[in-house]
Amino acid sequence: MEWRLFADLADVAGEREVTITLDDGATVDDALDALVASRPALRERVLDGSTVADHVSVLVNGTDVATGDGLDEPVADGDELALLPPVSGG
Numbered sequence: 001m002e003w004r005l006f007a008d009l010a011d012v013a014g015e016r017e018v019t020i021t022l023d024d025g026a027t028v029d030d031a032l033d034a035l036v037a038s039r040p041a042l043r044e045r046v047l048d049g050s051t052v053a054d055h056v057s058v059l060v061n062g063t064d065v066a067t068g069d070g071l072d073e074p075v076a077d078g079d080e081l082a083l084l085p086p087v088s089g090g
Contacts, residue, residue: 001075003035004082009046009056013039022075028058029071031081046083057084 003018010016020034032052036043046056051071058065059082065073075081 001031001077001079001081003031004080005042006082007085007087009042009083009085012041012045014041024076026075027071028060028065028073028075028081031075032058032071035081035083042083045085055086058082059084 001020001022003020005013005016005018018035018039020031020038022030022034032046036046046053048054052058058071060073060075061080062082065071
């Protein structure tokens with residue numbers, strides 16, 4: 001499956017898209033662990049201890065996981081996951 005990283009998260013990771021491979025029955029939490037294992041520089045920017053920092057949104061196929069099962073949301077091959085940092089503007 002594919003992670004898409006936006007704004008400074010792409011800069012920290014060194015690329016905008018990261019492909020990971022997970023076993024059947026994986027969750028968003030498993031996918032996030034795999035992402036951070038492959039791009040350790042993201043850990044400080046994305047995680048607050050062992051959970052996602054409040055200011056980072058996690059989406060699966062365009063839907064924020066906060067509206068569903070959170071990090072326990074199941075994921076499957078072909079899903080697109082995304083990390084979005086806070087956005088501000090004027």
